[in-house]
Amino acid sequence: MNSMPLIQVKQLTFEYPGTRALDSVSFTITSGSITALVGPNGAGKSTLLRCIAALDYPLSGQVLLNDVDVLDDPRASHAKIGYLSDHFGLYDALSVRQCLTFAAASQGVAADQIDRLVNQTAEKLDLSNKLNSLAGDLSRGQRQRVAIGQAIIHSPSLLLLDEPASGLDPEARHSLSQVFIALKQSGMTLIVSSHILAELEDYSTEMLVLKDGKILQQQIVNETPLQHMSQIEIELVHIADASKLSELVANIAGVNQLEIVSNVANLQINEATIARHQLIKLLIQADISINRFNLQETNMQQHYLKAVNAESANS
């Protein structure tokens, strides 16, 4: 993965009359990641996405896309951005082919490339057999995919999606997750906002927690979707083994030491790299006596609640 920062948001403040929707928000998004933008309703997620897309102008602050200030030159940055609003806009009286053709042409795609891209995008989104249907006649899930098709047809480097799965059935949500993973694999950077954490867990590599217009936490989960990450609690028989354990995990790929207090260690393992049973085997080989080996249920929901609780405790 390319870890160059694609977006840098610096001290972004946005106000609606009487409300500060974003309060000195700063963060960086690396290229090739899928960032889950989470937070309760009214946290400022949509406003943040609109400011990044230069659709709304903030009170102060900066948004840099590839080091170019999007607020100074919104038109230049729009070519690199795909945006799907929570109320995805479609021309209901046009066919899916016309919708995609118009989107490609209006994004400046060369005329001789449009047909190829329309077919390619339709195939990617499983819309090939719907190309001649009117957008207004499609199901919500299909309409959602047409809207995503419109947003990605010009191959933007950044795709912003505001509540993309709201109102979709579980099957459509799963299919959408697969689309996002495929887009990431093709090199696109995605920021997906939602307050339904379960859906984000399938594909997110980073999590940005927003509450009351402030960033509570930015959790980078390496390059691996959160669903592959597990947290393990190990209770050692002898406290003396703690340093041995620490030394061992430092040399095992896919294992991060989070915390060792007394004879209890908390580790995070990437199960795509190392399976739990392999870790146990390595511990036994290193002659580390284990009293207890617990899988901690850590999912995005818990990361989120942890961040929110920590913020509540601080305030």
Place this chain on the structure above:
Amino acid sequence: MINNPEFKRNIWLELSVQRLIAVPVLLGLIFYVAIQNDSSGAISYAIAKSIFVIVTILWGSQLAFSSVSDELQNRTWDNQRLSALSPFKLVWGKLFGATAFIWYIGLFCLVMMLFTTHENIQANRYQIIIGLILGALITQAFAFASALIAAKNNVAIPRGLNLLFIVVLVPIVGRMIYGSNQPTQAWYGHDLSYWGFVNVSLLIYTAWAWLASYRIMQTALQIKTKPWAMLSFVLFSAFYVLGFYNALSIGNFASLAFVFAILMTYLGALTEKRHLASLRRCMNPWLAKTPEKALKHTPYFLILSVFCLIALPFTSLDSTFSSFYSAKSLREGQSFVIIGLMSLLLMMRDIGLLYYFSLSQKPQRAVMTTIFYLILLYVLLPLLLPRTLGFIFFPLVLAPSVGENGVPILVGLVHCLAVAGLLYRQHLARHKALSA
């Protein structure tokens, strides 16, 4: 093939095969029946003209308006703003794409009007036809520009709003096209052909409406612009109107430009974004001493106010309008410069009030609330109170005596300071609320 995706999209929506076939069939039938019952040709001509007016002016302006308002309603406006389409392509793609069908109908009507022959039909038929086409273009352009203003400010547009434009504009255009039998129009001492003058005027003001649409579209797409278009319009309008009086002089030109600038300042204040962010965006480059950038962010009302201030001293130079105003003023002999200065102060007060309500916690009704207070200040209080007290609220015409020109200016200043105080108090309250 025309390389404008927006135009093509509108054509896809507007020109279906059924429509393309139905129009000639239906119009053909109507004209056939008319011709059969009309040996003179006058009725056929009148029917074709009426259909043209109804379709291109009434329906056309509705379509031009909807080409923008529908984007907001269908939530496709953001996609358009994010597209790579230039403002020029968006403007003409929408304006002529959305109205393509009605121009298709109009074309049949024009052909009918051109080929209907009868001695009673006015000799200047070609000029009338050109006038009708330009009349349709100007109403469509104004309806389109008004929808763009609302879209630029993210305001939900009521569908019937463009009717307001039709109500205002159609009688003016109609009077120009139908209302006069005079053969010539005097302008700057020249007797010009009436129809030539009307058509050139319509063409020029249509071009201004197109330019306005283009500039508003630029703003909607967040392209920063300098304020030359608005200032040019003010100067042109002053020059154009002066032609009817054949009274070109620096003083007259400055006086009329001042009046137009005041009107446009109100229009600018009403139609521009009135957010704290836009004010700060304007203030920051001025503070950073980057006037080039600052000009692009400065609201039109401020630029026009400065223009008014610059124009004001020139209004006293050899100005028929100044003398006319002084003679007709409620206070005989009152200087136009004093009146102008008071107008400026009251205008700043009015705009201050508008901003006060716009920056409040419930800005949705800012315009209506401001209008209510302005009616109170300009009409009700001066009428209800005795003249001496009424003067406090409306120093423009109710100043106490000729020799005390400084007094009404002082009162105007007090008004401005009072509104500035309100704005400052509002700023402090906001600051306090946010830091709490």
